[in-house]
Amino acid sequence: MKKVAILGGLGIEGQALQKYLKKTEPNLKPIILDKKINQDYLSRLEEFDLIYRTPGVLASLPEIKRARRKGVKFSSSINLFFEHSNGTVIGITGSKGKGTTSQIIYEILKKAGKDVYIGGNIGNSPLEFVDKLGSDSITVLELSNLQLWDVKHSPHIAVVLGIFPEHLDWHKNLKEYVSAKMGITKHQGKQDFVFYASKNALAKKVARKSKGKKIEVDLNKLPIKLSIPGAHNLQNASMAAAVCMHLGIKPEIVLDAISKFKGLPHRIQLVKEIGGVVYYNDSASTTPETAVAAVRAFPNKGVILIAGGRDKNSDYEILNRGIRGEKVELVILIG
Numbered sequence: 001m002k003k004v005a006i007l008g009g010l011g012i013e014g015q016a017l018q019k020y021l022k023k024t025e026p027n028l029k030p031i032i033l034d035k036k037i038n039q040d041y042l043s044r045l046e047e048f049d050l051i052y053r054t055p056g057v058l059a060s061l062p063e064i065k066r067a068r069r070k071g072v073k074f075s076s077s078i079n080l081f082f083e084h085s086n087g088t089v090i091g092i093t094g095s096k097g098k099g100t101t102s103q104i105i106y107e108i109l110k111k112a113g114k115d116v117y118i119g120g121n122i123g124n125s126p127l128e129f130v131d132k133l134g135s136d137s138i139t140v141l142e143l144s145n146l147q148l149w150d151v152k153h154s155p156h157i158a159v160v161l162g163i164f165p166e167h168l169d170w171h172k173n174l175k176e177y178v179s180a181k182m183g184i185t186k187h188q189g190k191q192d193f194v195f196y197a198s199k200n201a202l203a204k205k206v207a208r209k210s211k212g213k214k215i216e217v218d219l220n221k222l223p224i225k226l227s228i229p230g231a232h233n234l235q236n237a238s239m240a241a242a243v244c245m246h247l248g249i250k251p252e253i254v255l256d257a258i259s260k261f262k263g264l265p266h267r268i269q270l271v272k273e274i275g276g277v278v279y280y281n282d283s284a285s286t287t288p289e290t291a292v293a294a295v296r297a298f299p300n301k302g303v304i305l306i307a308g309g310r311d312k313n314s315d316y317e318i319l320n321r322g323i324r325g326e327k328v329e330l331v332i333l334i335g
Contacts, residue, residue, distance in 0.1 A: 003047060004030040008054035010037070016125030017052055017077045046070050052077065055121075055146035060176070074150060078143070081126040082153035087115075087137030090243065093148060093184045094161025094203070096290045097236045099264055101161060102142040104240035108257040112249045114138050121147060138247075148183030158184045158194040158210065159243055161236070163202035164289050165314060178202055185210035195243055197235075217242045224255065228263040230297035232290075237261070268294055288314050292322030302327045308334035 004021075006014050009032035021028050030052070033041040045051060045067035051074050053059060059074075068074065082089070090105060092098045099122050109116040115134065119126035120141040133139065141155065163181060165174050185194050185206055192212030197203040197219055207214050219235035226237055237258045244254050263269060266284040273279070282294045286309065295303055305328055307319075323331075 001027070002049045004028055005033050005044075005048045005051045006030050006054065007033050007041075007045075007051050008035075008057040009052075010034045011054055011056055012123070013077050013125050014052075014054045016127050017054070017080070020077070020080070020125075020127040020130075045072060048072055050075065052080070053150070055144060058146075059149040060172075075152075076147070076150065077125055077127050078120070078141075078147050079152050081130055081141075082151075084130050085126070085139060086133040086135055087139065088157065089139045089141060089155040090157040090159065091120075091141045091143045091155030091184050092159040092161070093143045093145070093181055093206075094159075094197075095164050096285075096287065096293075097161045097232060098142050098144075098159075099284075100233060100267060101159065101236040101240050102140050103264055104237055104258060104261055105159075105243055106140045107261060108240060108244045108249060108254050109138055109140070109247070111257040112244075112253050116140065118142075120144075143184055145177055145180040149180040151183040152187065154183065154185055154187035154192065154210075156188075156192050157243065157246075158188060158192070158207075158212075159239060160184065160194060160196040160203045160206045161239060162197050162200040163206065164200075164287070178205060181206050182209045185212075188212040193246070195239065195246075197239070215242070215246070225259050226261065227259065228261070228268060230268055230293060232293040232297075233263070233268070268297055286312065288316055288319035288322065291319050295323050295326050295328060299326070302329045304328075304330045304332065306332045306334060 006017055008014055009018060021030055033044060035041050042063040045063055051072060053074055053076050092102045102118060102122055106116055106118040115136055116138045117129045118140045121144040122142040126139060126141060186209040188210040190211055193215060194207045194210040194212055195215045195217050196207035198216040217239055219238045224234055224237050226234055241254045245251060266281055269281040271279040271281050285291050285294050291307060295305060
């Protein structure tokens with residue numbers, strides 16, 4: 001019998017993969033390889049015929065490369081989804097904004113009465129609903145660099161938001177990071193589409209990998225009203241609108257759904273107003289560029305910025321330059 005393992009199998013995606021394989025291939029009995037079980041979990045890779053890698057495990061690890069050379073096959077839940085899905089798949093990637101853009105696309109299509117599902121990096125595995133998909137279904141997938149790194153399929157509609165240096169604590173350099181992002185377009189055919197941010201050079205580079213029709217989107221031109229602050233959120237909504245109107249959704253439905261969008265948790269999320277001070281949670285902002293965007297979302301108000309966390313090898317001079325001239329009254333660095 002074929003020996004199968006799930007690498008990093010205790011996370012959300014790994015657990016969904018276990019359930020899916022148990023349902024579809026009950027005799028398979030995959031082995032779970034996870035550092036929470038055994039710190040030496042990478043030492044056994046060459047024992048298996050097929051390994052499903054989850055996003056928390058780097059595809060570039062020497063142990064994985066060695067296992068590939070020995071003939072071990074690797075896949076992932078995203079690859080498995082593409083192999084068994086029906087209908088139209090819209091994949092969204094970018095350094096930031098992909099979750100918000102994915103959710104707005106989903107809400108527009110839902111309002112338009114479409115049979116639409118959402119999954120991927122946004123929090124739930126698409127394997128949870130793949131067996132519900134019909135020929136008229138639409139799946140909205142938020143796709144991270146770690147999910148796209150070794151993907152063997154690309155979506156019918158790829159959406160590429162702004163790309164800038166990110167996850168350089170995971171990737172050896174920017175080139176490798178951008179190369180991972182190219183998974184969203186490099187397997188597209190002539191019948192496919194890629195929408196990309198017109199003013200972002202790296203987004204354009206990813207789009208050029210596609211054999212499909214390339215649609216440049218100026219994210220600052222659509223007349224959109226949004227209830228959440230931030231020019232970057234307007235840009236996310238503009239991309240969502242362009243994609244949905246391409247799918248034939250009426251402009252009035254698109255604009256109505258966007259105007260009612262309340263945002264996602266941890267993205268300039270209103271917490272509370274106390275004594276005239278309004279508190280926002282923007283903890284999903286993990287790069288200098290997104291921190292600057294959050295500060296600039298409040299151009300006429302004094303801002304106290306609380307920042308800190310793990311170093312991701314980012315250029316923090318971008319943050320320093322970006323908040324100069326803004327009404328930042330105090331910066332609190334918590335380490």
